Amino acid sequence: MMKINLTHSQIDLNTLNLEEKIAEIDAMITQKSGAGNDYLGWVDYPLHVDQAELKQIKEDAKYVREHFDTLVVCGIGGSYLGARAVYEALKGLYPEDPFKIIFLGQTFSGTYIEQVLRVLKRRKFAINVISKSGTTTETSIAFRLVKKLLVEQIGEEEAKKAIFITTDKEKGLLRPLAKEGYRTYTLPSDIGGRYSVFTPVGLFPLACANIDVDSFLLGAKEAMQLYANPNLKENNCYQYALTRYAMKEKLSKQVELFVTYEPHYQMLSEWLKQLFGESEGKEHLGIYPASCCFSTDLHSLGQFIQEGNPLLFETIIYVDKPLHDVTIEKDIKDEDQLNYLAGKNLEFVNEKAFLGTLDAHANSGNVPCIVIELDSLDERSLGHLLYFFMRACAMACYLLDINPFNQPGVEVYKKNMFKLLGKK
Amino acid sequence: MMKINLTHSQIDLNTLNLEEKIAEIDAMITQKSGAGNDYLGWVDYPLHVDQAELKQIKEDAKYVREHFDTLVVCGIGGSYLGARAVYEALKGLYPEDPFKIIFLGQTFSGTYIEQVLRVLKRRKFAINVISKSGTTTETSIAFRLVKKLLVEQIGEEEAKKAIFITTDKEKGLLRPLAKEGYRTYTLPSDIGGRYSVFTPVGLFPLACANIDVDSFLLGAKEAMQLYANPNLKENNCYQYALTRYAMKEKLSKQVELFVTYEPHYQMLSEWLKQLFGESEGKEHLGIYPASCCFSTDLHSLGQFIQEGNPLLFETIIYVDKPLHDVTIEKDIKDEDQLNYLAGKNLEFVNEKAFLGTLDAHANSGNVPCIVIELDSLDERSLGHLLYFFMRACAMACYLLDINPFNQPGVEVYKKNMFKLLGKK
Secondary structure: OEEEEOOOOOOOHHHHOOHHHHHHHHHHHHOOOOOOHHHOOOOOHHHOOOHHHHHHHHHHHHHHHHHOOEEEEEOOHHHOHHHHHHHHHHHOOOOOOOOEEEEEOOOOOHHHHHHHHHHHOOOOEEEEEEOOOOOOHHHHHHHHHHHHHHHHHHOHHHHHOOEEEEEOOOOOOOHHHHHHOOEEEEOOOOOOHHHOOOOHHHHHHHHHOOOOHHHHHHHHHHHHHHHOOOOHHHOHHHHHHHHHHHHHHOOOOOEEEEEEOOHHHHHHHHHHHHHHHHHHOOOOOOOEEEEEEOOHHHHOOHHHHHHOOOOEEEEEEEEEEOOOOOEOOOOOOOOOOOHHHOOOEHHHHHHHHHHHHHHHHHHHOOOOEEEEEEEEOOHHHHHHHHHHHHHHHHHHHHHOOOOOOOOHHHHHHHHHHHHHHOOO | OEEEEOOOOOOOHHHHOOHHHHHHHHHHHHOOOOOOHHHOOOOOHHHOOOHHHHHHHHHHHHHHHHHOOEEEEEOOHHHOHHHHHHHHHHHOOOOOOOOEEEEEOOOOOHHHHHHHHHHHOOOOEEEEEEOOOOOOHHHHHHHHHHHHHHHHHHOHHHHHOOEEEEEOOOOOOOHHHHHHOOEEEEOOOOOOHHHOOOOHHHHHHHHHOOOOHHHHHHHHHHHHHHHOOOOHHHOHHHHHHHHHHHHHHOOOOOEEEEEEOOHHHHHHHHHHHHHHHHHHOOOOOOOEEEEEEOOHHHHOOHHHHHHOOOOEEEEEEEEEEOOOOOEOOOOOOOOOOOHHHOOOEHHHHHHHHHHHHHHHHHHHOOOOEEEEEEEEOOHHHHHHHHHHHHHHHHHHHHHOOOOOOOOHHHHHHHHHHHHHHOOO
16 A cells, blocks of 8 residues: 655665664653653544444535535634645545635735635635634634634524534633633644644544545544554554655755655645654754755756755655546647657656656666555545654654654744734 | 844854855856756746746736636645745735635645636636646646536636636647637746746736735845855855755754744745755755744644754744734633733734744744744735745755756656556
8 A cells, every 4th residue: 555665765774773763762652651741642543433423524525515605614723724634635636526625724814814715705615714722813813703704604503503612621711712612622732733633623624525434533543553663664654754854864865855746745745844844853953844846846846856955855745646637549640749648647757757857866866755645535545644653753853852742942933023013 | 114133043154164166156056057957947037937828827817807707726845835825925815805715736636626617616616727738637627627617607719718728838738729719828938837927927816815916026136136246254145045955964954943933934935845845855865844833833842842853943934914903802810821922913922922932942942943024914025035945955965976967766756656547
């Protein structure tokens, strides 16, 4: 289902002598004994999904699809990137489904919000607001604006049936709304935003998009069982974590370039950028997570990767079978000289671009490359893939002696901003 | 109109003693005597725009808007990023204009292309294909597919009136189509793709989107006149180029993070990434160009920027007046505790996020920041801004003794790919 190819990585894991350290950290993760261990709920969450809540989510999603044509998801960071990454990866950027998901609450841009509100005036929409504390300013503002529009459209009582809240079980500003009759799902208190895609944070919007959340959770569960293995030789997840660790320690690489070959996987890269950047970027440490979509960006950043400042390594996620495909047909005139491709699908061309680029970068360009290859990307394999990266990220941080689950640096700009905004 | 603020850059330009070098390079640019000088046509292009062609472009754009509801632009890299950056920056991501521009030809993704073709089946579309050589594989494949669909929809003769070609004056596979009756615009042979936004490459799609191309060109011309000045003290453009040069040479910064505060400016960052990455990423040199959209990405990469590996500096493009805005109204219940913002526009909030983040990163986080501030972003100021960066990029490369106008490394993956595809 999923292969990891380290032959172009320039790293020999055997020479690192970190097998014991890896096994120790594995125990810390499984036993939840490491730094930040009050946020390790995600590790075995796939085994402990609240089945009653999951059933409710699926019923509500069915109700939403039957009564509305749009779901507005209000969230930012870990409260929207996971759902958006999975939604786009499985549906593409121009999905056929007339039921749409629109993401809001991730910006202060008046332009973006005004334009989305204008679109929503012509739609029949429900809202899912996602915030642990209910005080995230971007999300709160968007929710206030979009809720007002909804009440104008359908009235206060009907609006209550169209608003779905995902928040902390007890605390925060959104929780009291449960008493007013709003449906409320729980964001477990021992799971941080960037590790929350398998909780209702991800599951409710995905269910509304007709995505099979059971298969998605099954994939995560299978990955959990596969990667809870202290033996480095058998554990692809830890091999990946250790290889990227060695990229910086042994090869002085400072930037991890997440590479995909499909425009609709770009949000998956954004999710990865939060996961690794926010987990590892502490104490002046960490590998900067960047992303590219090839072949598009070979025509913008390709030159730099091939011949520029050698501070990058690549982690390439390549999926063999695309969601849709097109055949290149023969053209009698052949003015564009493309007939040598007649009868081929774009899948064939894209794969050759991938293989040719891998050779160009890894061999001619001396850029270390890690390749993660999947047969196809469906609910189950995506669940597997996301869990793989979450566990690898925890391992990567513990290898640096860093708490993977806090983000103290994010508070600084907020504090300054609140002061300037005059917030008491 | 446009201010550059270097007070948070940690660089004192006076201590670098490069005033003379800057003046020498300025002369090289103006006199077109430096490396790659056969591609310096963009330097004074705003003075030499072919007025007859420009008139034709505006007439054709009017015709396209009257007869079609969509323009499909087939191009990749420099043949689409400029137009897309300007289109989105001026129109937003959900433009009201029923006339749409769809970008194709920048990917081998069967999923993306199949979904776009499906959308186009319900639209009445014209095509603008942009390629100097006519052999760019991504663009050629997209053009073959989309042209076939167009001929199916309206027939071969009508299709000729709906296809607009931008290509080399004499060479390449697309030029012969001019003889068959297709309208053809010229991509000047002394201007490379990433410096081509002011040529028909950018102008025709922008004119179709009802963008005032005269003002856009005027902005470029004004910038040209302002920045063709060898005196570093008076030249903001060269001050920016020299400051970023010193970021690497003096402060060992390896990554330039282009920061905007509007989601619809993200393609502008993509254009910048190509401009600097492809121009400077040679001979193992160059600063890696990355981008963030704040405040969105403060909730994903903010932690890393604030406290992680200190390899970044920021170049922030902040625009005071947004395209659209929304007022936060008072809510009687105030359950979200946002009433302290009642009566304020999002412009006010976004500006405080910008100022609070600048303080957080530059002061608490010790991240050097360059701020480019504009009153508003319209055709004229965007023309100014893009020319500013093009000229700064040339200066930056010459400071490193690098040819800013070639991209030899891009050929390696193509060669490998063609071999795998079986191209003769």
